[in-house]
Amino acid sequence: MTVSDRPARLGTRRSPMATSQSQAVADAITDRTGTRVELELITSYGDVTQARLTQLGGTGVFVNSLREQLLSGGIDFAVHSLKDLPTAPADGLAIAAITDRDDPRDALCARDGRKFSDLPPGAVVGTGSPRRVAQLAALRPDLTYVPIRGNAGTRLGRIAEGEVDAVVLAYAGLARVGRLDDVTDVFEPEQMLPAPGQGALAVECLASRADGDLAYLAAVDHAATRAAVTAERTVLAELEAGCAAPVGAYAEVHDGRLRLRAAVVAPDGSEAVRRERSVGTGGDAAAAASSLGRELAREMIGEGADRIVADAAEE
Numbered sequence: 042m043t044v045s046d047r048p049a050r051l052g053t054r055r056s057p058m059a060t061s062q063s064q065a066v067a068d069a070i071t072d073r074t075g076t077r078v079e080l081e082l083i084t085s086y087g088d089v090t091q092a093r094l095t096q097l098g099g100t101g102v103f104v105n106s107l108r109e110q111l112l113s114g115g116i117d118f119a120v121h122s123l124k125d126l127p128t129a130p131a132d133g134l135a136i137a138a139i140t141d142r143d144d145p146r147d148a149l150c151a152r153d154g155r156k157f158s159d160l161p162p163g164a165v166v167g168t169g170s171p172r173r174v175a176q177l178a179a180l181r182p183d184l185t186y187v188p189i190r191g192n193a194g195t196r197l198g199r200i201a202e203g204e205v206d207a208v209v210l211a212y213a214g215l216a217r218v219g220r221l222d223d224v225t226d227v228f229e230p231e232q233m234l235p236a237p238g239q240g241a242l243a244v245e246c247l248a249s250r251a252d253g254d255l256a257y258l259a260a261v262d263h264a265a266t267r268a269a270v271t272a273e274r275t276v277l278a279e280l281e282a283g284c285a286a287p288v289g290a291y292a293e294v295h296d297g298r299l300r301l302r303a304a305v306v307a308p309d310g311s312e313a314v315r316r317e318r319s320v321g322t323g324g325d326a327a328a329a330a331s332s333l334g335r336e337l338a339r340e341m342i343g344e345g346a347d348r349i350v351a352d353a354a355e356e
């Protein structure tokens with residue numbers, strides 16, 4: 042028998058977004074490999090705390106509980122939003138697959154169907170992400186940016202309650218919770234670069250099983266997405282920045298080339314380092330992607346990007 046009797050246990054956070062994306066990955070695995078997959082709901086610290094993301098002290102608040110379950114054998118593999126995954130590799134764990142990326146852009150959901158350019162001066166925009174605040178402030182210093190927490194539904198609720206005039210969220214996340222009707226504008230990468238890894242999902246498991254009994258997970262790996270997010274995450278790692286840093290990075294494969302764009306923007310939008318660079322994707326794509334990210338980051342550091350990151354971390 043090629044298909045195991047016991048379904049594989051996929052660990053996921055409990056939020057509607059997490060369970061929706063985890064179910065999509067579970068279905069893709071079953072479609073491509075015939076392996077049955079069962080969701081195990083895990084509560085994470087990031088889900089229960091009301092603290093601002095920037096005050097939680099470091100990266101990984103959403104992934105630690107899942108990783109504990111992987112290491113203790115409570116689950117077989119976990120699905121993470123790649124942008125929530127720290128760039129440092131975790132001891133004993135491996136990224137067995139990175140699935141085909143969903144729309145990586147950020148989206149605006151505003152009262153009265155307004156576009157970003159139609160928001161009146163002083164309008165209140167809710168977002169807890171320093172990357173979003175910095176890039177938005179660079180475009181519209183005349184708006185007021187306030188932190189906001191909670192899942193997508195809670196954040197969208199703040200508009201109806203009159204607390205904010207608009208919120209900015211990942212388009213992919215809104216799609217996963219069925220809230221695309223709330224989107225009134227979408228930011229192109231030329232205006233605002235997404236978080237490294239935004240829109241992509243990672244399947245993580247014990248390193249010792251990735252080439253063993255869980256080798257079938259490679260069936261949902263997507264090579265072009267893996268190359269793109271490798272380049273983006275290398276920029277973040279080289280800048281010694283975490284997921285709460287004002288760093289945007291986006292790479293895409295086009296006509297056989299991997300094009301990487303990145304921006305580091307001061308929290309008030311007053312200062313920015315933006316660069317882009319591309320490389321041919323023939324040969325070892327993973328190696329080309331990481332050297333592309335490293336070279337771009339070095340250029341940016343030469344222009345003071347590391348200082349902007351360090352200053353932002355002190356605020």
Ligand SMILES: NCc1[nH]cc(CCC(=O)O)c1CC(=O)O
Nearest residue numbers: 122124210211213214239240241
């Ligand atoms: N930090 C929370 C988080 N992690 C992943 C997504 C969106 C989906 C994705 O990028 O895959 C979100 C919500 C948001 O940024 O609006």
